[in-house]
Amino acid sequence: MSSARERILEAAKAAFSERGFDGVSMEEIAQRAGVRKPLIYYYFPSKEVLFEEVWNRALEELENHIFKEVENENYYVRKIKRFLRAYIDFVTSRKVLSKVIEKERASVLDESGQGDVWKRLKRRYDDFLNRVAQLIEEGKKNELVNPEIDSQTAAKLITEALAASTTSGSVLKSIESFILSGLMGRTEP
Template sequence: MSDAREKILQAARAAFSERGFDGVSVEEIAHRAGVKKALIYYYFSSKETLFEEVWNNALEELEKHIFKEIEGENYYIKKIKRFLKAYVDFVTSRKILSRVIEREKPAVLNAANSGETWSRLRDRYNVFVERVAKLIEEGKENELIHPDIDPKAAAKLIAEAMSDSTSDPPIAESLQLLILRGLIKES
């Protein structure tokens, strides 16, 4: 990847995390990146296309961070604990990417935002939620998760709960415990 393209992406991440898609202009991103506006359009056909790459990269980083942490873990209770801890770690250590997701999630999920790009953004977010739902389903199959818990609803709740508010360590620990206790079936 070229240095200029990477500078543009870094500037866009920061700008979108601070003011959101609607609050940022291509001119501002160019200024932050130290490039001409035309160079942004050389790499990205529109502001939406640029945002799509930032959004997809943020979700890929999140998935890499949290799912890598549970690879090879066979004991489900440890797996779900590590998953939640890794999620909080991502939110607290990768603040810019986390803020992009949290700030723009309502706009991405809003059905009023139509068009191919917004549809792809929604689809990409739903892929992430599905991966979390599969983790919950695994616990149900092993009879470790309450049988009446809907995996997709639990996944959406986890994705909503893990936000910038978890940057406060005591709140993050309480949130992890609350989610864990709500999911795990007592033996």
């Protein structure tokens, strides 16, 4: 891969994390990357395609970080705790990537009148949410997660709560405890 291409991607990632997709121009990305604007278009035919590459890389890195942590864990309670801690670690240690996801999640999930690239972005995010939902389903099958919990809704709540949590460690620890008790607590009839 070209080092110019990687510089463009790094510059785009930083710019999108600071001001979001709509707040960034290709000219700004070119200046940050130290390249001429036509070179960006050589690698990426549009800002949407450039953002798609940044988005996909951010989600891939998030997935690698959190799911690698739990892949060899067989005991579900430890698995879900490791998942939550890995997610919190990602949010706190990889702030630029977390901000890219957080700033544009609502736009990606909004399906009103957006083109093919945005539909692919949404499908990619939905794939990520499905992996989180599968983890919750695993707990339901093991009778450790409340069977009344909708896995897709829980996955959305967990990811939004953790991704938006750029606060202190004690607040994140409280959010982790809240999520665990919500998943594993039983509701009385």
